[in-house]
Amino acid sequence: MRVCVSLICSMLCTTRIVRVRLEKLSYFLNKFEALWFMHNLDILLFSLIQPGYLHNLLPDSAPDHPDTLEQVLEDVKTKILPGVTHWQSPSFFAFYPSNSSVAGFLGDILSTGLGIVGFSWITSPAATELEIIVLDWLAKLLNLPEQFLSEGNGGGVIQGSASESVHVAMTAARDKVLRRVGKNALGKLVVYSSDQTHSSLQKACQIAGIHPENCRVLKADSSTNYTLRPELLQEAVSRDLEAGLIPFFLGANVGTTSSGAVDPLASLGKIANRNEMWFHVDAAYAGSACICPEYRQYIDGVETADSFNMNAHKWLLTNFDCSLLWVKDQSTLTEAFSTNPEYLQNKASQANLVVDYKDWQIALSRRFRSLKLWMVLRLYGAETLKNYIRNHIKLATVFEQLVSQDPNFEVITPRIFSLVCFRMVPVDNDEKKCNDRNRELLEAVNSSGKLFIIHTVSTNNSLSLSFFCSSFILVGNVLIYIYRFASETGSLGENLFTFFHRSAIDRGEAHKRGMEGYPGGGIKLASQVNTMKKYDIMNKNKISLPIWFGFVVVNYV
Known part of the structure; x- marks a missing residue:
């Protein structure tokens, strides 16, 4: 990082004072990041x-x-x-990750x-052309159909979030159908999705002017792991x-x-295509896993x-924000969003x-x-990224097995990727x-500040806890088991965790060999897992938490 900031200093700084200030900032950031990586297990993660307060x-x-x-930096440390x-x-297991x-x-x-503001090719050709290239790279890693590549009528674009992506898709779909049926038909347009679809779809409907009564939220089927049944969609359409309405958008x-449910895309897509509906697939989280064959x-x-x-930015080691959107026909976007004032x-x-x-x-x-x-x-390469994702899924499998073996807990839905609902x-x-x-239990865990998880409510109003095993620290095969609650709450008078620190040199050497980890690595459950006692996390309410719930699996690279 110091090399990178120094490069920017030499290229962009014209005065000595700016160079000095940037070099100081570079030093601080370098030191801060190094300390964070070495001591992040000691930081109260949940404020x-x-x-x-501020x-x-x-x-x-x-x-x-x-x-x-x-x-300023002291205030960052003590106040921010x-x-x-x-x-x-x-120890962050709430929400899908922001790797x-x-x-x-x-x-x-x-x-x-x-400092590029790359709204058009002329404002910075490299910014535009690199985006086209890397979106094609990712499309090929995902083995997307050729129509999504830039070589044809389609192509990819980086949006700020999946919410923006669905807003863009719905606006393009709305304008496309109104060109066909007439602008006065806006009040007849109907949108379809399951009740498991992200709330961003509802907001997209509001922005696109779709009448709330024309938003069909279909109940997901618990017998098929909360997916949208094609026959239910067909009945609604x-x-x-x-009734004389116009089905125009389907979100899967x-x-x-x-x-973590996966809708049956092929069956849903046939219904959408047959009825001239725009079919949008939201794979914000799990799409990254699909680079693995x-x-x-x-x-x-x-x-x-x-x-x-x-x-x-969720699961592919690319800092927020970086949401990737592909379309079959780029003209549907340009016809909806194109502006061309004289000054542009x-x-x-x-x-x-x-x-x-x-x-x-x-x-x-x-x-x-x-x-x-x-x-x-x-810098990482496709194989490293694939192994990074596979390792998270392996760790989630371990957690799922631990839950399944405990008679006091149950897994709600079969795990597919790295989300465990229990x-x-x-x-x-x-x-x-x-x-x-x-x-x-959720409130007790989160109020400790040591772990952070969230909950969800299923279609039958059952509340369950969500364990998202996707932290970017959780990579490789050097596993560290931290039984934090048992040791730090003092409910047991003994230290019940094993904490293996790797030195900076070890981490550097591991990184040179790639994220596959150290030789001889592999998923190895600590023997303590099978012998841990239970302890009360909230004595007043007699809520007992199994010790495996506090385990964190970490690898330093």
């Missing part, structure tokens, strides 16, 4: 501060004169960081230092056609937020889709020789996001009491 620590107005860099939830902590990496971090530094999922089956049927998105016109654009990504998105301005994705692909078993078949117990 326990109260709302509004207003009491910072002045009411900006300073008239500059503070020193040391003063205590209010940060550490998403990169190995980071050294390669992505360096790409972000270069991009920010260059048929009813709407008979590969890896839902609540259960053994998981590619979960996007079978994507050839029937009009658009497909996945988040490289240039010969290359007017001759249709180039791509202007401003016409593929909602905003005009855009960051040079492709640089960090390119650096991740270059809960404490009902007592006397009382679902309400079971929900209350699991909610208390």
